[in-house]
Amino acid sequence: MNAVASQVSSVSGLPSAEEQDRALRDASPSEVIAAALKAVGREKLALVSSFGTESATLLKVMADVDPAIPVVFLDTGWLFEETLAYRDTLIATLGLKDVRSIKPLEETLSREDPDRDLWFSDPDACCRIRKVEPLARALKPFSAWLNGRKRFQGNARADIPVVEDDGARLKFNPFANVSREEIEAIFVRAKLPRHPLAASGFLSVGCMPCTSRTAAGEDERAGRWRGRAKTECGIHTMKIS
Template identity: 60%
Template sequence: MDCTSPSFDPTAGDLPAEADARVETVRNDLRREPAGDDIAALARRLEGAGPLEVMAQAVAAHRGRIAAVSSFGTESVVLLHMLAQVDPSVPVLFLDTGHLFTETLDYRDALIARLGLTDVRTFRPDEALRAARDPDNDLWASDTDACCDLRKVEPLGRALAPFDAWINGRKRYQAATRAAIPFVEQDDGRVKYNPLAALGPEEIAAWMTAHDLPQHPLQHFGFSSIGCMPCTSRAKPGEDARAGRWRGQAKTECGIHVRKDSPTM
């Protein structure tokens, strides 16, 4: 699988001049309620764009109505650094599940300060639902799908309620289930952007090196993908980056990226 982006420059700090003209085109394409065919066509046009340009186009097209969603995990700093370059005031939605590593919470705080993000919003499980469904906080041990629904899917639904578009950091190289994700798609009535989709691990590392960005502390201990503490382990050599998530189960996604109405690409 080729994960390289033809327009990727890890030293880039600004958009190329020709990209500005394309931003207005994207804005015009999305002025009306997006239909599936429109989103599919936009995804094809964006295939030649670099991640910073996709990010800028997304923010320009949905000014004031778009948010980024970040786990502040192993590669989150690249997405957040690009967002800070485009507009550090774009809301960043963070799901504190109650089961995160302390290192993740510390990393979140460090990146907020380092990147100058001005609107990071933390969402937690609804307490009434948690008390009813997971009173002992051990639902993860018996039903990971129900636990993810309670601690991630439902809170994200609340977090996204004011927005009609969102940005996330998924990449095609991370897992077979993500190998075909487009740069833009429609999900549950919203436009969802995946600006880093075409980047591979070497390009992620190059961007971090070029901009002197800090790693998640647990990367030093061999964790390539980090979620909730009870359901995260190290990926083994040769495995997908996300193979350490929900080890021993068929489950590969928490549920927040299960597309409900995306067109077939």
Template identity: 65%
Template sequence: MSLAAGIDPIAELEHELAGASPVEIIAAAQRAVRPGKLCVVSSFGTEAAALLAYVAEVDPTIPVVFLDTGWLFEETLAYRDDIAGRLGLTDVRSIRPDPAALAAQDADKDLWFSDPDACCRIRKVEPLARALGGFDAWLNGRKRYHGGGRAAIPVVERDGARLKFNPLANADREEVEGVYERLGLPRHPMAANGFASVGCMPCTSRTQSGEDIRAGRWRGQGKTECGIHTMALKG
């Protein structure tokens, strides 16, 4: 990546990767930061294995950060272990919320109902910020074809003190689906039961025919994101 005077290196990298494949984007992310300072954040949800397969193709030792919120389905936890083993991922880190924060702010475990944004903050946003403290950049699985606020995501962007790469930004649904077929990867166990997108138990529901892929997340609450992609992560 050129650092010519007057040229924003992030904008230049975005330009270089505008039409790049997922593997090319992941490889470029590795080159852009110091050795060992890149990670991938994965929910091990219904489409997560596609990004992880591309990561494994580039370097299966890239750390995988998994947010175990305390509200995940047992099927998701089992799927995490299955996919990590199949792809040969060697460094999957399960990150949990701060017990003191849970005791102080969600002792009755009903914060998801009274204040879902606060629940996401203490169970996802804050733990991820701490986990990213030792990294210069991270990869995530957002896709433009999900629509909404994700329809125009760039391939690379600044996220507070770090870079955030979106390797599947350019991919369409057919490409993502093709990864499962090409590698014979299993689907998330809940996908066959109508769950197009899987997050925490209290805030995940089945998606009806014709609905947006993320319609089952925070249904009826006017909320579409947990916060890890809508605010700069400090840590």
């Protein structure tokens, strides 16, 4: 274990999120993942991935540390077919050993979105039943989780720490400090496959009804919930209990 990761103790004496954030503030993504793994163990650590346009990079770094870390994928029922195919491609390419595709509960969809138009009438409610609630259910066995947010994405992500308190568990942001150039370098160095929609102008890919192409000069997440004040689905702005 490297020197940075060794600063984080085992789960029996786990430091606070603030202490771990200070210890890992300048750590590389692989060091952050290794530290999270040392802190809580593989059975209590999950990586949450959208298998979006930049997801391959974090999954690659994780796989180099331990490809058996559980990966949680939220299959909302509104994803592009290209995203589902990309998930399968990355599982095979990176040798991921434990990818769990989580879906919203059918009874919840039948009760709250019987006509499948909630994405239009109340997108926050749609994200809650298709993303936030399924993720809360999926994360119950875990003590910590990893995600791919980056400060350069702006808005609510501009000041994210490397480690934060997420209610019932710790939340590690291994890519908090990385730049766009570093993301691209990982793609090139590892010869990672690109999301099938990236070449068509989709710089950030979420659910089909709420994702559009990004024009030149726009923020990379400008195509998400276009025309609305909404910029996040909720899984990163609410405490996951």
